[in-house]
Amino acid sequence: MNKYKLYSSTDFLNDDSFIQWLLKSDSDAELYWDTFIEEHPEKKEEIDEAVEIFDHFRFSHEELSLDEVFSIWNNVKHQSVNKRTSLLTILKYAAVFLLVFTTGALSYYFYNEADKETEFTIAETEPLNFDEAQIILSDGKSIPLNSKDSEIKYDATGNKIIIDNDTIQQSKETNEPVTNRVIIPYGKSSQVTLSDGTRVWLNAGSQLLYPSVFDKKQREVLLIGEAYFEVEHNEHVPFVVRTEHADVEVLGTSFDVLAYPDDHMFQTVLVTGSVSIESKKSGLLSGKNKMVLVPNQMFYLDKESGVNYINNIEVDSYTSWKEGMFNCNKQDLSRVVRRLERYYNKQIHIKDPLLGTYKISGKLDLKSDISEVLDVLQAFVPIDWGKQQNGDYFIVKPN
Numbered sequence: 001m002n003k004y005k006l007y008s009s010t011d012f013l014n015d016d017s018f019i020q021w022l023l024k025s026d027s028d029a030e031l032y033w034d035t036f037i038e039e040h041p042e043k044k045e046e047i048d049e050a051v052e053i054f055d056h057f058r059f060s061h062e063e064l065s066l067d068e069v070f071s072i073w074n075n076v077k078h079q080s081v082n083k084r085t086s087l088l089t090i091l092k093y094a095a096v097f098l099l100v101f102t103t104g105a106l107s108y109y110f111y112n113e114a115d116k117e118t119e120f121t122i123a124e125t126e127p128l129n130f131d132e133a134q135i136i137l138s139d140g141k142s143i144p145l146n147s148k149d150s151e152i153k154y155d156a157t158g159n160k161i162i163i164d165n166d167t168i169q170q171s172k173e174t175n176e177p178v179t180n181r182v183i184i185p186y187g188k189s190s191q192v193t194l195s196d197g198t199r200v201w202l203n204a205g206s207q208l209l210y211p212s213v214f215d216k217k218q219r220e221v222l223l224i225g226e227a228y229f230e231v232e233h234n235e236h237v238p239f240v241v242r243t244e245h246a247d248v249e250v251l252g253t254s255f256d257v258l259a260y261p262d263d264h265m266f267q268t269v270l271v272t273g274s275v276s277i278e279s280k281k282s283g284l285l286s287g288k289n290k291m292v293l294v295p296n297q298m299f300y301l302d303k304e305s306g307v308n309y310i311n312n313i314e315v316d317s318y319t320s321w322k323e324g325m326f327n328c329n330k331q332d333l334s335r336v337v338r339r340l341e342r343y344y345n346k347q348i349h350i351k352d353p354l355l356g357t358y359k360i361s362g363k364l365d366l367k368s369d370i371s372e373v374l375d376v377l378q379a380f381v382p383i384d385w386g387k388q389q390n391g392d393y394f395i396v397k398p399n
Contacts, residue, residue, distance in 0.1 A: 004036060009049035022054050133188045135163065137170055138178030138212065145182075145190060152182065153193040158213030170212060182208045184225070187345025189322075194221075197232035198239065201322040204342040205260065226258045228322045231273075245303055246279040255293075256319045263338075266301040269318040270294065279308055326364040333358040333381060337395070344370045347392040348385075355383060355395060 004012075012018045020029040037047060133145035135152060143163060145152075153162045158178075161168040170178075184190050184202045192200045195213040202208055206225025214220075219239040231239045233252025241248040243259035245266045253273025259266050268277055270293040277299050279289045289308070293299055296315055301308040317329040321343070328336055334356030337348045343366055350356045358381040364373050374385045374393065384398045 004043070005040065007043070007046065009046045012047060012050040018050070019054075022051065131185050132183075133185055133190065134183050135161075136181040136183070137168075138180060139170075143168060145184075145188070148188050150188070150190045151193075152190060154195040154212065156195055156213075158195040158211070178212050179209060180212050181210075185345065186342050189343075196234070196239075199230040201228040203227065203321055204345065223257055223259055225260050226256070226321075228254070228256045228319055230254045245301055246277055246299075249276045249278070250274070256315075258318075260342075264303055266303060267318075268293065268299045269313065269315050270297055271315050271319060320363075321366065324365070324367045326366055328360040328362055328364065330359045330361050332356060333360055333377070333383075333395075336360050336364075336377070340364075340370065340373060346370055348374075349392060349394045351394055351396045355381075355397065358383070 004015075007015070017029045017032065021033040024030060037044065133150060135143045135145060137143065145163065147164055151162075151164055154160070159170050161170060170180075182190060182192055182202060184204060184206050186205045189204055190202045192202065192208065192210075194200065194210060196219060198219070200208060200221075203226035206223070206227060208227060209222040211220075214237070217237065219234070219237055220242065221240070222242045224243070227241075229239075229241065229250075231250050231252050231254070235251050238249050238251055241257055243257065243266065244261065245259065246268070248255065248257055248268050250273060253275060254271040255273075255275050256269040256271070258268075266279075268275065272295055275293050277291050277293065279291070279299075279301055291299060291308075291310060293310065296312060298311050298313045298315075298318065299308065300311065314327075314329060317327040317331075320327045321339070326336070326339060326343075334350060337350060337356070340346075341348050360377065360380055362376070362380055364376055366373070370393070371387075374395075377383065377395075378385060382398055383395050385393060385395050387393050
């Protein structure tokens with residue numbers, strides 16, 4: 001019981017045993033938590049808050065648009081609170097974020113605000129392991145993606161899924177669209193063909209949430225991380241990629257979206273066609289800014305300052321990762337290293353911060369071993385590298 005003494009309301013909501021107690025589906029859990037509350041009355045306030053939040057989501061089925069989900073996410077990350085009323089509000093926000101992107105422990109529904117016709121459902125599942133590549137089906141079933149570069153393809157109905165060489169039949173209780181999710185950890189990648197024919201390349205450390213089949217009025221997906229999209233053209237049904245800081249809308253085109261939560265920036269690179277980008281200003285709640293890209297342009301947004309701009313660029317430098325290459329064009333060593341960490345799922349420590357400012361230009365073959373890639377970097381700039389006993393790598397000044 002020791003770990004629970006330090007738990008907040010949010011921590012309790014992220015605990016399997018606690019959820020089982022609230023659901024009253026496990027007699028051992030019921031006995032455990034009844035005893036814990038008796039022995040630790042000082043935790044009663046946090047537990048009461050967790051119960052209130054759980055009941056709110058279990059019974060109210062509050063309707064949220066996808067925009068509102070990311071607004072909620074922003075509140076969780078950027079607000080600090082002291083009063084109970086404010087705390088409950090933020091914790092309710094946190095529960096949404098946890099259930100959509102982290103635990104999978106509850107059920108929830110997303111409705112499109114415009115016509116209330118499309119329902120995205122996250123099924124009850126066990127807590128997810130984000131270190132394993134997997135696809136989560138609408139019934140909560142997790143299917144592992146065993147290859148380093150997996151391929152997932154949906155048929156037009158969204159019911160049949162071909163995963164590498166295996167065919168999966170997705171069961172549906174109703175004819176309503178259901179939501180699937182692909183989770184790609186660091187060190188792996190995946191290619192997904194959606195039911196409308198749109199192809200998505202997911203980079204390492206990314207997640208994609210999408211309906212198994214799109215309705216006739218909208219095509220909408222949620223992205224965390226980085227993905228390259230080749231959108232099947234449909235002039236009557238726009239395709240929208242929603243991220244925390246901006247939404248990208250197209251009819252049919254090729255583009256790259258980079259939206260890792262731990263990066264300080266968001267960027268979209270347009271290869272062909274045209275995209276409209278709607279960035280959210282001042283934490284998503286204070287208006288939006290709409291911009292249009294033409295091919296060979298990049299939209300860049302600094303998440304912290306809100307500064308954004310459009311640059312003309314060589315798109316290959318930003319999209320070659322899907323071909324197993326990394327073309328650098330005067331990029332800081334620190335950014336190059338961060339991308340390598342994600343791709344290889346290895347930690348690379350730059351011992352001197354000034355080394356991170358070195359500019360890198362050239363091609364890195366990501367199909368090579370990480371040691372070979374570091375050797376190539378060493379040829380570009382004056383650095384030495386080594387490997388620690390724990391398996392991490394480091395970069396230092398040469399002697």
